[in-house]
Amino acid sequence: MRSSHVLPERPLRGLGRVCTMLRISALRLLGRTLAVRLSLPGFSSSRRYSSGPLGAGDDAHDARAYFTTPIFYVNAAPHIGHLYSALLADALCRHRRLRVPSAAATRFSTGTDEHGLKIQQAATAAGLAPTELCDRVSAQFQQLFRDAGISSTDFIRTTEVRHRVAVQHFWGMLKARGLLYKGLYEGWYCASDECFLPETKVSWQPDPSGDSCPVSLESGHPVSWTKEENYIFRLSQFREPLQRWLRNNPQVITPEPFHHKVLQWLEEELPDLSVSRRRSHLHWGIPVPGDDSQTIYVWLDALVNYLTVIGYPDAQFKSWWSTTSHVIGKDILKFHAIYWPALLLGAGMSPPYRIYVHSHWTVCGQKMSKSLGNVVDPRTCLDRYTVDGFRYFLLRQGVPSWDCDYYDEKVVKLLDSELADALGGLLNRCTASRINPSGTYPAFCTTCFPSEPGLVGTSVRAQAEDYALVSAMASLPKEVADHYANFQIYKALEAVSSCVRQTNGFVQRHAPWKLNWESPVDAPWLGTVLHVALECLRVFGTLLQPVTPSLADKLLSRLGVSASERGLGELYFLPRFYGHPCPFEGRRLGPETGLLFPRLDQSRSWLVKAHRT
Ligand code: MSP
Numbered sequence: 001m002r003s004s005h006v007l008p009e010r011p012l013r014g015l016g017r018v019c020t021m022l023r024i025s026a027l028r029l030l031g032r033t034l035a036v037r038l039s040l041p042g043f044s045s046s047r048r049y050s051s052g053p054l055g056a057g058d059d060a061h062d063a064r065a066y067f068t069t070p071i072f073y074v075n076a077a078p079h080i081g082h083l084y085s086a087l088l089a090d091a092l093c094r095h096r097r098l099r100v101p102s103a104a105a106t107r108f109s110t111g112t113d114e115h116g117l118k119i120q121q122a123a124t125a126a127g128l129a130p131t132e133l134c135d136r137v138s139a140q141f142q143q144l145f146r147d148a149g150i151s152s153t154d155f156i157r158t159t160e161v162r163h164r165v166a167v168q169h170f171w172g173m174l175k176a177r178g179l180l181y182k183g184l185y186e187g188w189y190c191a192s193d194e195c196f197l198p199e200t201k202v203s204w205q206p207d208p209s210g211d212s213c214p215v216s217l218e219s220g221h222p223v224s225w226t227k228e229e230n231y232i233f234r235l236s237q238f239r240e241p242l243q244r245w246l247r248n249n250p251q252v253i254t255p256e257p258f259h260h261k262v263l264q265w266l267e268e269e270l271p272d273l274s275v276s277r278r279r280s281h282l283h284w285g286i287p288v289p290g291d292d293s294q295t296i297y298v299w300l301d302a303l304v305n306y307l308t309v310i311g312y313p314d315a316q317f318k319s320w321w322s323t324t325s326h327v328i329g330k331d332i333l334k335f336h337a338i339y340w341p342a343l344l345l346g347a348g349m350s351p352p353y354r355i356y357v358h359s360h361w362t363v364c365g366q367k368m369s370k371s372l373g374n375v376v377d378p379r380t381c382l383d384r385y386t387v388d389g390f391r392y393f394l395l396r397q398g399v400p401s402w403d404c405d406y407y408d409e410k411v412v413k414l415l416d417s418e419l420a421d422a423l424g425g426l427l428n429r430c431t432a433s434r435i436n437p438s439g440t441y442p443a444f445c446t447t448c449f450p451s452e453p454g455l456v457g458t459s460v461r462a463q464a465e466d467y468a469l470v471s472a473m474a475s476l477p478k479e480v481a482d483h484y485a486n487f488q489i490y491k492a493l494e495a496v497s498s499c500v501r502q503t504n505g506f507v508q509r510h511a512p513w514k515l516n517w518e519s520p521v522d523a524p525w526l527g528t529v530l531h532v533a534l535e536c537l538r539v540f541g542t543l544l545q546p547v548t549p550s551l552a553d554k555l556l557s558r559l560g561v562s563a564s565e566r567g568l569g570e571l572y573f574l575p576r577f578y579g580h581p582c583p584f585e586g587r588r589l590g591p592e593t594g595l596l597f598p599r600l601d602q603s604r605s606w607l608v609k610a611h612r613t
Contacts, residue, residue: 065106066320067093070328071113071156071305074137075122078144079368080406081329081361083378084394086110088358088489089327090150091395094546095484097151098568107320109309110145111156112138116298117191117277120284130284134159144378149387149549154309158301166308167301168289173347174233175289185230185274188214192221194298195335196274219331231276231294238342239270245341245351253337254487255401258330258357262337273339275300303340306352325354333357356487358400364407376406385600388548389415395547396493412600419551422500423540424596426507427555430533431589435512441534441560441584442527444576449528451577461525465509466532469502473536473573480543481568489547496543503536531585534559535574538584542571551597557590 069089072082093108100106114134123130138157145152156163174180188197197216202223207213214223243266246252246259253259276294279287285295304312310320328336333355341351360367363374381390393411396418398404430436449462476499483492507529515526541555545566556566561584564570576582 069110071111091546109154115285169313186227188223189226230274235273388551419597420599444531445524
């Protein structure tokens with residue numbers, strides 16, 4: 001929805017130039033400052049500056065969008081990798097809500113994956129009934145996600161009745177279409193990864209006692225030989241349809257190297273897939289309809305969660321299904337990009353609209369694992385770095401295409417420099433009562449900062465770099481939106497951070513603290529410098545909402561920006577520069593509520609302690 005102050009695009013460039021020339025002539029006639037056009041380095045006089053909102057119209061799936069995270073195993077407490085998966089989906093979803101604010105337009109699901117051998121074994125090892133373990137760990141995920149500001153609209157547990165109904169219905173569809181048969185399935189099974197492995201993906205390695213044991217080459221987890229009569233899905237029939245789907249939709253899997261990888265996998269043979277286990281071996285799961293001696297394979301069970309959430313098998317699910325975007329880690333790519341689309345096609349549905357894939361977090365250069373004792377607890381991180389600080393760190397530093405390394409000093413350094421010093425410092429500089437004694441959004445003076453670059457005169461104060469800043473800021477919302485569309489949230493944050501640096505440079509260059517509100521020469525320019533910086537801050541606050549919601553709220557509230565003025569549909573940067581009225585000009589700033597983001601390095605005692613232990 002657009003606000004009432006929708007601004008038209010700036011009129012034709014030629015007209016803008018004519019107006020500027022007329023203004024110059026008028027100034028001449030008035031015997032005031034003479035302004036002349038100069039050619040300044042760093043920009044071309046034919047460059048067009050524009051500022052406009054990002055409405056809903058740039059998305060093929062405008063009406064609705066459905067985002068999902070993977071559902072999380074409940075064999076162990078959540079770690080930062082799990083939180084990262086959820087945060088990526090959350091940021092995508094929040095950015096989308098800024099573009100399409102209607103509450104009914106976006107759904108976002110997460111949840112816990114509670115069946116299977118892995119959970120059955122973990123419960124036994126903990127001396128608990130599986131339901132007890134599931135309740136306990138699922139509650140930990142729910143609490144973590146609430147604390148971390150994950151804005152999901154649904155949380156699903158695969159032990160819920162609604163899910164069993166959906167899975168058994170889905171099974172019935174595959175059966176009815178002749179895609180399931182009973183046969184002897186023999187091969188290596190990895191309980192930790194809940195998957196079958198071909199001989200080529202298994203190696204023998206010494207266990208802690210020196211005995212040689214078979215392990216998965218990919219994950220390093222132990223595997224065991226399994227030979228059972230199971231239900232088998234005719235996966236091999238789907239090789240070509242999957243290849244066609246991926247070739248016709250080159251953007252389905254993002255980033256591109258993962259798309260390529262799936263196509264490579266599909267070059268190889270695609271054997272049929274066992275989709276059930278003997279119930280005597282695996283009792284913790286959903287029984288095969290009509291055959292109580294078999295339990296449905298946990299991955300089939302888990303993948304159907306995406307349908308359960310939107311009401312499958314009731315027909316209403318269809319309007320959401322076509323808009324589905326899955327966020328997943330690279331380790332579960334095969335399940336989502338091969339098994340899942342094949343199962344969906346088999347059950348008469350379309351494959352997902354998008355699959356966004358991310359890489360993993362390592363810790364001080366090592367894979368995170370319980371046995372290495374290096375699992376990073378996200379709750380401690382949220383406490384130490386604040387919710388917004390830790391969200392910012394993970395999303396700013398996490399690069400979906402490759403693994404990223406975690407260590408505490410890195411968090412402190414990033415947050416201190418980008419949130420506390422650069423952004424917080426900028427806000428402080430523009431709102432402190434010494435510089436802005438009236439506590440308002442000052443007026444922008446078009447004579448000091450004419451929209452046509454290259455004019456000089458005694459009242460023209462803007463320099464070439466200032467036009468570069470305006471240009472960078474005007475294109476920032478679109479740039480950020482493009483990075484979100486490409487699942488490069490870290491690049492969106494990098495772009496914001498770079499503009500924050502540029503804005504600090506602008507303030508530094510014009511040193512408003514040296515200008516005097518009492519002087520008729522200084523005052524219009526001092527107001528203009530603050531106005532431009534506050535406009536930049538307003539754009540930063542708006543664009544940071546998906547990543548640091550509370551910090552952005554604090555920033556926008558301090559600027560006096562109301563809740564209805566925070567969407568991307570309302571985001572016009574520096575309208576006065578483009579000849580339009582600015583609704584903020586002259587408005588009182590919001591109340592002062594302390595530092596935007598306090599520096600962390602003063603409270604580093606825990607950091608030193610943590611390293612000694
Ligand atoms: N239960 C399955 C998913 C079923 S979805 C139908 C599963 N669960 S998981 O708990 O093991 O992983 C959930 C998500 O966390 C996955 O996207 C996985 O990639 C992610 N991560 C697990 N470890 C991770 C890191 N070290 N770093 C980043 N993400 C990681 O798989």
